[in-house]
Amino acid sequence: MELIARAAGAESLAAHLQRLGPMPALPSGALIAELEASGLLGRGGAGFPVGRKWRAVAERAAGGAVVLANGAEGEPLSLKDRSLMAARPHLVIDGALLAARAVGANDIIFYVGGEHATAQAALRQALAERPGDVRRRTRIVTAPAGYVSGEESAAVHYVNAGDARPTTTPPRPFERGVGGRPTLVQNVESLALAALIARRGHAWYQGLGHGRARGIGLLTVSGAVNRAGVHEIELGATLSDAAAAAGGLRGDVRAVLLGGYFGGWADLHEQWGLPLDAPSMRARGLALGCGVVHFLASGTCGVEATAQLMTYLASQSARQCGPCVFGLSAIAGAAQRLAAQSAQPGDLDRIIRWSRQVTGRGACHHPDGAAALMQSALQVFADDFVGHQHRRCLTISQPARVAVA
């Protein structure tokens, strides 16, 4: 396991160096070239190529850039970033130091969710083990709780002005970020993987993975499985492999939430052989996102589960953009009525119309993600939604579906 440790507690600097050796002194251009050749994609959710992102910042930096290591992890079903920071803080720090060298940054900010106390303590301890010149250039900023706090413009806004709400883009952080300087905002898992690629070369990373997929990654598996938690996979492993890694499915499962609250529902039987890697999933209209895999037991109503998710996402709007503030709460309200079997005439039709309308109409992508989740639910649980429009829950009225394996 490269990213998660079997031993409890954080890895010390001595253990880290003994396991991996010193950080290589690659010049900036060579390091970015290695990352580009590795094909590493960002793990915060958007899956943007890491090498290309570093290059964009390096080209604008003129020595004055900032690196913001993003460990906010506000996604309720994701645990992988906090687990990584808690277990391998030095690998994350290495990645941030390499990024700083590659893009021409003096300052490094670790932006860590306030509720991730163990991760934050591990990073603080790990930084204390580093030499003074590293300590002087780095600081930890506690990210406020909330789903949107980790969005990159929100992270920059918080560091600049104490306000963790997204800002209107452009300019994007790579153009004008912390203190007005070009800023690389990079998820902590992406940084840890970059630190491994820097040591071992792109060929090592390219040599991992199943099928056409390349590399490794972290998943957070939850729901109807025997051993929920964070699991490291070679990308391209299937959904069935992910279930096996989590100790197998517990009972009968019908649907799976992929990519987290920003991802979407998929039919388990259709996608049992789905390769878990960003390009394969995108080709099927799905998203790996931040690596969340949540199995929904057949006895749980998909309409109800979706109403809960939409209620949460509506509550997490930064409340800046009208279509997000009003649209998401209206969708959530109608979904709640459907779930509670108290639908008003036309609720389902309105949800369909609203979830199309809010897409692309926020400063950040929060409404887009929420709408995509809603639309995936309308597909995967199509019969259930129609049933609920007629105030009838199929999960209860068709007990055959609740069969326990």
Place this chain on the structure above:
Amino acid sequence: MGEVLEIDRIRCDGHGLCAELLPELISLDDWGYPIIKPGKVPPSVVEHARRAVDACPVLALRLARTAAAVAR
């Protein structure tokens, strides 16, 4: 080269004047916030678009060259 309508969603308060002045390209959702028809502003309505931009009480609407819009 052409122009596209861009809107600052944080600034927009849903006054709705834009939809009145430029119904060809802008409609309103159930809460009064603008839905902009995607694509370039046709030359025939560029003048109306300019008027809508000028009329926005919170300066949330603007006309931008397409190159910038593509880069975004």
